[in-house]
Amino acid sequence: MAARKRQSRNKASDGGERAFLAAYDASAFPHPSVAVDVALVTIVEGALRAVLVRREEHPAKGAWALPGGFVGMDESLDAAAARVLATKVGVEGVFVEQLYTFGAVKRDPRTRVIAVAYYALVHPGLLERAPLNGNTVLAELAVPWRGESGGDVGAVRPEGGRLKLAFDHAAMLGLVVLRLRGKLDYAPIGFELLPRHFTLRQLQEVHETILGKRLNKDSFRRRMLASGRIRATGRREADVGHRPAALYRFARRTKR
Amino acid sequence: MAARKRQSRNKASDGGERAFLAAYDASAFPHPSVAVDVALVTIVEGALRAVLVRREEHPAKGAWALPGGFVGMDESLDAAAARVLATKVGVEGVFVEQLYTFGAVKRDPRTRVIAVAYYALVHPGLLERAPLNGNTVLAELAVPWRGESGGDVGAVRPEGGRLKLAFDHAAMLGLVVLRLRGKLDYAPIGFELLPRHFTLRQLQEVHETILGKRLNKDSFRRRMLASGRIRATGRREADVGHRPAALYRFARRTKR
DNA sequence: GGACATATATGCGATAGGCATATATGCTTT
C-alpha cells in the first residue's frame, strides 16, 4: 500500500550533466521548507494517546506540538520521520507510515513550511523505556464514542482539560484517528498497539478504542480467527483470576 | 542570520518578533524543493487513463511524466495542484485530492525534490475541450484483471507497448489505482468519472474498471439504490436500440 | 406486429453478523 521505500545513500555522480544540473538547481530560488511531524500513538487505559512535546521556542512557544524536524538534504522523508522518533522520543523500530502533507501557506508564521505528517504505532510497554520528562506528555486523543456528543475527533486533552496545540497539529491528530479507523479493517495496524502475544479480548479492546464503539464479541472472534492474520501460540495468559484466554500472535501471511 | 532580506515578505503582523523570526528562517539553509505532480485520471473505452506530458528538458528528456510544477512561496499545495491542472492541461473545477508524498533522496537526479502527488478525476467529456497535442497523451493504466497475470498495477501502456515514465511517476500511478480501489466503496469517486446523469450500468462499468473485476449486476444495483447516494432523475437514456435505462444523478446527502 | 436487446423485478440458497445460551477452565475462597 503505502510505498515505503528505503533509499540507500548513494552519492550523486552525474559527471557530464553537472553544469546542466547546476543551471536547473531549484534551490537557487526561494522555495518552501519541508518538515516532518510524527504522531507517536499508543493506547493506555483504554484511550488513544499521542506523545506531545512542549515548544521551547517561538512560534507557539509554550504550546504542545508533535515531535518534528526539518528534512535534511540527504535523508528521505521516511528517514527523517524515523530520525525524529529516535532523536526526540527515543523510539526505534516501530511501525511508521506517512499520513498526509499539510501545505497551507500560513500554517507556520515564521516562514513557509510544508509539513509531511507521519504516524507511528507502538505498544505502551515499549514507551516505558522512553523517558517522558516534563517537556513531554502522553496526551489522550478525544475520540467521541458512539452516541456521545461533542468533541472534535482527535482533539487532545490531558486529563480532563484541553491542551493548546501548535500550528495545525490538532488537525493532524484528527486525521490520524480517521486514518486508523479507515485502515483497521484491512490493514494489520491493531497488532502494532499490542505486545507480541495477546488475547482476542485485548485485540478487540484495541479495535473498540480506535473505532469508538463496542463490537460484538462473538462476531469479532469469528472474524479474526477466519481472517488468517492471527495464529494461536499454544500458550495462555497467566495470573488472571479466571479462566485464562489463549494467546495469539500476528501472522504475516493471509493463509486461507 | 543572513537571510534578513527574505523576511521582509511577511511584514504583516509579527512586529516584535521580527528579529527572532529572521534568526530561525530555515530557508537560509539548503533544503529540499517541493513540487506537485498531478495524475489526471479518466475512463475511456473501458480503461483507466491518465494524462501524460512528454518532457522537453533534462532530466529524463523525452520520457513521459505527470504534469507537475514547483510549489510557489505563496500558494498552498492544493492551489499548486489546481494551477498545474489549469496551466498544463487546461482543466479546472474537477475533483482533486492529495495522494502521497514521495521523498526519496535520489528520485530526481537534478537536486533534491520532494513531490507531493495528487490525483484528479474527470469525465472524459470534459477532457475533449482540453487539447491533447503531440506532447500530451492519454495513456492507459495497466490494471490487471482478476485472474489475469503479469503487469504491474498502474504501469502505463499507450496502445499495446509500454511508455517510459520519468522519475517515480510509475509508482505514483500505481498508487493512484490502489487508492481508487480502496476508496471506491465508501467515497463518492465513481461519480466523478461520469457525466451528471448516468445509468446504473455506466456506474457499474466504472466500478468494474477501477476494481479490475466483474461485479454482480443485481447486487450492485441493490447496493447503489440502497446507499442513498444516487437519486433517480425521472429521465431515461435515448437513442439506444433497446429498452432505455433510467438516468440517475449523484445525491450529496446520505438519506436513509 | 414481431424480433431483439437490455432494463427491471422477484425468488431462493449460501454466507456472515448479531444475539442468546450452554459449556469449559483456571483461580480463589471456604
Add this chain to the structure above:
DNA sequence: AAAGCATATATGCCTATCGCATATATGTCC
C-alpha cells in the same frame, strides 16, 4: 477438597446481504 467465580470458548438460531437464476417490461429496428 469442594464450591464459587469470572471469563473463555462452543453451539445454535434469526436476519440481512450477496450471488445467482428466472421472469417480466419496454424501448428500437425490421
